[in-house]
Amino acid sequence: MRQPGARGAGGILDVAGGIPGRLRHAYARSEARRVWLFTGLLGLAAVIGYWTIVRGLEPLVAPFHLPWPLLALGFMAAEAKVIVVHFRRESHSFSLSEIPAVAGLFFFTPNEYIVSVLTGSAIAMLLTSRVSAVKLGFNLANFAVIAVVDLAIFHALAVPGAGVPGLRDWLAAFAATLSASVVCVFAIATAITLSGGAPQFQKLPEMVRFGAMVAMANTSLALLAVTVMWNDATAVWLLVIPLVTVYLAYGAYVSEREKHERLELLYQSSRILQHSPELDSALVALLDHARNMFRAEVAEILLQTRGGPGALRTTSFQGAEPEVMVPASWDEDDPVTRQLESQRRAFFRGPSEGDVDGRSIRQAMVTPLMGESGMIGSMTVANRLTEGTAFDDDDLRLLETLANQAAVALENGQLEQSLAELSRLKEQLRYQAYHDPLTGLANRAMFAEQVERQLAELSGGDVVAVLFLDLDDFKVVNDTLGHAAGDRLLTAVAERIKSCIRSEDLAARLGGDEFALLLVDEDGLNRANAVAHRIIEALQVSFAIAGQDLVVGGSIGIAVGRDSNQHTDELLRNADVAMYTAKAGGKRRVAVFDPTMHAAIVARHALSAELARSIGQGELVVHYQPIVELATGRTTAVEALVRWRHPTRGLIGPDAFIGVAEESGVILALGRWVLAEAARQVAVWDAEGDLDPDFFVSVNLSPLQVQQVEFIDEIESALEVIGLAPHRLVLELTETSMFQDTQATIAKLHALRDRGVRIAVDDFGTGYSSLGYLRQFPVDILKIAREFVVPADRDVEEWAFAHAIVALGQTLGLEIVAEGIEAGAQVERLRELGCELGQGYHFSRPMSARELATNLGFPPRSATSDADAAGRLLDAAAADGAGAAGDGRGRHVGALEAGT
Numbered sequence: 001m002r003q004p005g006a007r008g009a010g011g012i013l014d015v016a017g018g019i020p021g022r023l024r025h026a027y028a029r030s031e032a033r034r035v036w037l038f039t040g041l042l043g044l045a046a047v048i049g050y051w052t053i054v055r056g057l058e059p060l061v062a063p064f065h066l067p068w069p070l071l072a073l074g075f076m077a078a079e080a081k082v083i084v085v086h087f088r089r090e091s092h093s094f095s096l097s098e099i100p101a102v103a104g105l106f107f108f109t110p111n112e113y114i115v116s117v118l119t120g121s122a123i124a125m126l127l128t129s130r131v132s133a134v135k136l137g138f139n140l141a142n143f144a145v146i147a148v149v150d151l152a153i154f155h156a157l158a159v160p161g162a163g164v165p166g167l168r169d170w171l172a173a174f175a176a177t178l179s180a181s182v183v184c185v186f187a188i189a190t191a192i193t194l195s196g197g198a199p200q201f202q203k204l205p206e207m208v209r210f211g212a213m214v215a216m217a218n219t220s221l222a223l224l225a226v227t228v229m230w231n232d233a234t235a236v237w238l239l240v241i242p243l244v245t246v247y248l249a250y251g252a253y254v255s256e257r258e259k260h261e262r263l264e265l266l267y268q269s270s271r272i273l274q275h276s277p278e279l280d281s282a283l284v285a286l287l288d289h290a291r292n293m294f295r296a297e298v299a300e301i302l303l304q305t306r307g308g309p310g311a312l313r314t315t316s317f318q319g320a321e322p323e324v325m326v327p328a329s330w331d332e333d334d335p336v337t338r339q340l341e342s343q344r345r346a347f348f349r350g351p352s353e354g355d356v357d358g359r360s361i362r363q364a365m366v367t368p369l370m371g372e373s374g375m376i377g378s379m380t381v382a383n384r385l386t387e388g389t390a391f392d393d394d395d396l397r398l399l400e401t402l403a404n405q406a407a408v409a410l411e412n413g414q415l416e417q418s419l420a421e422l423s424r425l426k427e428q429l430r431y432q433a434y435h436d437p438l439t440g441l442a443n444r445a446m447f448a449e450q451v452e453r454q455l456a457e458l459s460g461g462d463v464v465a466v467l468f469l470d471l472d473d474f475k476v477v478n479d480t481l482g483h484a485a486g487d488r489l490l491t492a493v494a495e496r497i498k499s500c501i502r503s504e505d506l507a508a509r510l511g512g513d514e515f516a517l518l519l520v521d522e523d524g525l526n527r528a529n530a531v532a533h534r535i536i537e538a539l540q541v542s543f544a545i546a547g548q549d550l551v552v553g554g555s556i557g558i559a560v561g562r563d564s565n566q567h568t569d570e571l572l573r574n575a576d577v578a579m580y581t582a583k584a585g586g587k588r589r590v591a592v593f594d595p596t597m598h599a600a601i602v603a604r605h606a607l608s609a610e611l612a613r614s615i616g617q618g619e620l621v622v623h624y625q626p627i628v629e630l631a632t633g634r635t636t637a638v639e640a641l642v643r644w645r646h647p648t649r650g651l652i653g654p655d656a657f658i659g660v661a662e663e664s665g666v667i668l669a670l671g672r673w674v675l676a677e678a679a680r681q682v683a684v685w686d687a688e689g690d691l692d693p694d695f696f697v698s699v700n701l702s703p704l705q706v707q708q709v710e711f712i713d714e715i716e717s718a719l720e721v722i723g724l725a726p727h728r729l730v731l732e733l734t735e736t737s738m739f740q741d742t743q744a745t746i747a748k749l750h751a752l753r754d755r756g757v758r759i760a761v762d763d764f765g766t767g768y769s770s771l772g773y774l775r776q777f778p779v780d781i782l783k784i785a786r787e788f789v790v791p792a793d794r795d796v797e798e799w800a801f802a803h804a805i806v807a808l809g810q811t812l813g814l815e816i817v818a819e820g821i822e823a824g825a826q827v828e829r830l831r832e833l834g835c836e837l838g839q840g841y842h843f844s845r846p847m848s849a850r851e852l853a854t855n856l857g858f859p860p861r862s863a864t865s866d867a868d869a870a871g872r873l874l875d876a877a878a879a880d881g882a883g884a885a886g887d888g889r890g891r892h893v894g895a896l897e898a899g900t
Contacts, residue, residue: 032134034194039138042187046144050114053152059109060160063230068112074100075120076127098177098215102222105154105173106165106230117147142187146180153179164230170223174216181215182208284324286406287316290381293402294365294395297383301369301406304330304377311377318385340368340378346400348391349382365391367400369407376410379403436509438487439494447508447516448568454520455564464561465528466568467517468575469497469535472553472587474513477545479742485546492545493552496538500531516572525558525592532556532590540588553588555579560593615669619645622677623846626855627698627817627839630831635856637730639698639839640678641846642670667702675699676718681849683724690858691728698730698760706733707744712751719757726756730781734762738777746776753778760817764805782809784835786820792829799829806833 078097100120104113121143125136157172158165185207287299300315313328331337339347346367351360364382368375381399384390434446442450454464471493478486490513497507497515506518517535521527536556542549557578559571574593582591591597620642627637644652661667682697705711719726731752738745738761749759760781788801802818809816818830821840830838844855 035134035138035191038191038194039134039141042138042141042145046141046148049145049148049152054110054114054148057110057151057155058160060106060158062107064107066107068108068116069119071100071104071108071112071116072120072123074103075117076124077120079121079124096218098218099222099225101150101177101180102173102219103226103229105150105158105176106169106226110151110155113151114144114147117143138191142184145187146184149180149183150176165223165226173223173226174219177215177219178212181211185211283314284316284322287314287322290379290399290402291316291318294381294391294399295385296381297385298381300380300382302328302330302378302380303369303410304375336366336378340366340375344368344370344375346396346403348396349380363390365396365399367396367403369403369410371407371410376407379406439491439509441494441498441515442506442508444508444510447506447510447518450506450518451561451568451571452564454518455561455566458520458561458563461523462520463523463525464571465517465519465521465525466559466561466571466575467519467528467532468557468559468572468579469515469517469554470579470583471513471539472555472583474552477550477552481546481548489543489545489550489552492543493539493554496541497535500534500538505531510572516575523560525560528558529590529592532558536588536590555583555587556590557582558590558592615666615673619647620670620673620677621645621848622674622681623848624678624681624697624852625839625846626844626852627837628843630818630827630835630838636692636694636837637696637698638682638852639732639846640674640700642674662702662704665704668704668708671702671705672714672718675715676722679718679722679724679729682728683722685853685858686725686728687723688858690853690856696728696730696758698732700732700762703733706748712748715752715757716755727758730758730760732760732762732783735764746778749778753780763819779812779814781815781817784816784818786840789818789820789826789830789840792823792825799833802830802835803833806830806835810834 075097078100101117104116108116118140122136122140125139154172154176157175158169189207283301287301290296290299297318298315300313303312303314305311311328311330312325313323314325315323332341336349346365349361349364349366351362362383364380366378366380369377369379379399379402381391434443434449435441436443451464451466458464474486474489477489490509493513493515494507494509497517501507501517501519504520508516508518510516517531519528519531536554539552539554542551544550557575557580559574559578561571577597578591578593581597582589585591621644623641623643624638625641626635627639628634629636642654644654644657646652661670678697678699682691682695685691686695705714708714715729715731718724719729738749753759758780759778760783761777761779762783763785764782782805784802784805788799788805790798790802806816808814815837816835818826818835818838819840821827821830821838821842823842827838827842847855
């Protein structure tokens with residue numbers, strides 16, 4: 001018995017059958033190339049074997065000579081009538097081909113033997129099935145190799161010219177057919193694996209064992225025939241009965257095996273329906289089982305929904321994810337539906353009768369699902385995977401039995417309950433699609449729908465009010481306490497918002513820390529304003545989060561919709577603009593949108609573009625405010641503060657443009673420019689010997705600057721190029737900016753401090769710092785915020801914060817600078833507290849470098865001196881200005897402030 005390569009491998013060459021469209025064709029082409037390459041190697045092996053071994057072999061001396069077409073006819077008959085055993089996508093064929101093969105070894109020349117094998121097998125394949133080129137090529141190459149192996153082994157062991165075949169000749173025949181069987185099995189397994197099927201080599205022992213057993217039986221019959229023919233050719237007809245008996249026995253064995261498999265498959269399908277707890281999982285498992293049972297590409301069940309024309313479709317695909325309970329239609333006018341309704345039994349569908357879920361049909365079987373109350377749906381199995389095979393009547397009857405079994409189980413067991421569960425699941429999915437998973441509030445999609453609906457239903461003098469809420473400094477909570485704490489805070493904020501509105505109002509979370517509210521109001525917006533202020537007041541009450549009491553403010557913008565011509569996006573955009581205006585006005589405020597706000601936003605964008613250009617056009621200037629030793633009145637340092645000398649608006653303070661710079665990202669180039677210019681000026685004074693040894697310049701940093709990867713390199717480069725000693729530079733950061741990306745910030749500040757640069761905390765006590773973190777940060781100076789430097793005649797309690805900060809600084813060995821000093825009595829009070837340094841209008845307002853040099857008694861030339869190296873660095877910083885927009889967003893650039 002043999003396993004012809006075409007039949008063994010042909011069932012797997014369509015391994016990409018489950019892959020749609022061009023991907024499938026590309027995959028198939030890739031498979032074909034691999035199989036063609038292997039076919040070429042087999043053919044080359046056959047040619048080499050023939051040329052080196054077979055061509056020189058002498059035929060056995062037989063008592064008579066037969067024409068080679070007779071042997072070819074024998075091979076054709078053996079290969080045309082094969083026993084096929086299917087397994088999923090694979091089909092393996094077993095034939096009586098050893099009988100003509102053994103006869104050919106004894107009665108025909110080697111050349112006649114090879115020609116007969118190739119001719120007979122090729123004719124059999126072409127006549128019995130539609131054969132692809134790759135399949136035919138592999139077959140012929142495989143048969144050629146097998147023929148060479150047969151001849152080489154047989155002639156190596158047989159005794160030529162010894163008369164009647166004896167024991168050695170018989171053993172030679174057994175060795176030849178067994179070896180050929182093993183070679184064939186290996187070739188088939190390799191072809192299956194190369195063509196994209198599951199690797200076959202783990203099955204080799206079983207395939208070889210079964211093939212060898214059948215080959216032994218067939219070879220025994222063949223040798224019996226050879227012996228009879230050698231002695232008396234007329235007695236050969238006596239072998240017809242045992243040969244037919246063997247063939248029928250093979251067929252009966254396969255038939256019984258298939259019957260057993262079908263019963264087992266039906267039993268398994270029953271277990272699937274009985275033991276799957278959910279309808280969707282039961283249907284998917286049943287359809288996967290049906291695809292394997294019928295070796296099909298697609299299996300589908302369509303269940304009618306009760307009380308309507310709809311249906312639910314579940315589909316299982318070869319090589320793709322299933323589609324479960326997809327809404328579909330039950331079209332009474334569809335030809336397939338009409339045939340199901342009229343015949344109430346299974347039938348075949350052809351390629352001209354539509355498709356299954358967008359996949360073209362080569363052949364399909366369709367059967368109704370018949371319950372006790374009538375037809376509850378249909379079941380379809382389409383596209384046989386095994387090449388060259390089709391569904392037959394036995395398959396159709398088996399599918400009908402499976403469908404009847406499934407219908408009874410579905411109707412009596414799970415169907416009603418599962419469809420009800422499906423409705424509940426749909427509602428749950430709809431809820432999830434329209435609600436925020438964290439807070440349970442409506443999401444953007446639901447909010448948009450409700451705004452459109454409310455606008456369409458407006459009547460009388462009513463208007464639609466959209467409120468846009470953005471939390472103030474929420475990012476700081478995430479950065480300091482972690483995202484889990486931030487999520488808990490958002491959930492708590494959502495509860496506060498819901499407590500401030502009526503049941504008919506709608507609250508939504510749009511994303512991040514942005515919320516929106518929808519309510520119907522009168523034209524005066526009295527209720528909308530009341531709700532907005534109520535929410536802001538509610539947020540003033542602290543939240544207990546992660547063991548801390550947090551207070552987060554909020555800014556709210558309100559937009560009004562008056563007719564259905566307006567859209568949700570427009571109202572949300574207007575409310576966002578109003579919220580931004582409220583936040584810019586000092587946070588924790590409410591603003592109602594008006595068109596001038598939009599104009600202001602446009603103006604801010606224009607200002608941002610001008611600011612980016614100004615860095616490269618020399619319009620920026622640095623002013624300096626002295627930092628004074630309170631005990632002596634001596635100026636020991638200066639703080640660098642930026643101004644914009646606008647070509648049309650004159651000198652502009654930082655309050656007018658720093659916020660714009662932060663939003664656009666221009667702050668990065670601006671901050672670099674201020675640092676370079678301030679360092680240059682102090683380096684000039686230092687080089688001319690006008691400064692005290694401890695004199696320093698304090699430059700504020702944007703948190704965005706600290707977050708840049710190249711931050712340390714930029715500081716080092718500025719100091720080196722300008723020639724400023726590191727101890728003369730102090731970098732100021734606010735507590736809020738220090739707590740963004742805390743560990744990375746700590747590492748960078750330590751690196752700077754190691755290089756001699758000192759660090760100051762600006763506006764200490766107004767942010768989110770803790771003593772634990774203060775111990776970790778490499779801080780040298782604490783600056784007392786001006787809020788804590790109160791008039792000297794105030795109560796002691798109002799000076800308590802300043803006193804505490806001074807005491808803390810002394811304990812930690814830090815210098816203390818008080819900001820915002822406006823009267824001499826404040827100086828006295830601060831000296832009593834132990835504060836060392838101070839700055840404010842009491843001593844001096846910020847002034848230009850020339851004015852400062854005059855006040856300090858420096859030579860006049862010092863204010864305008866320049867250095868080429870410093871100029872190059874400033875030019876580089878200015879060149880970055882135009883491209884800086886969009887680098888990021890910051891919240892505070894303390895150094896670029898107006899001064900105190």
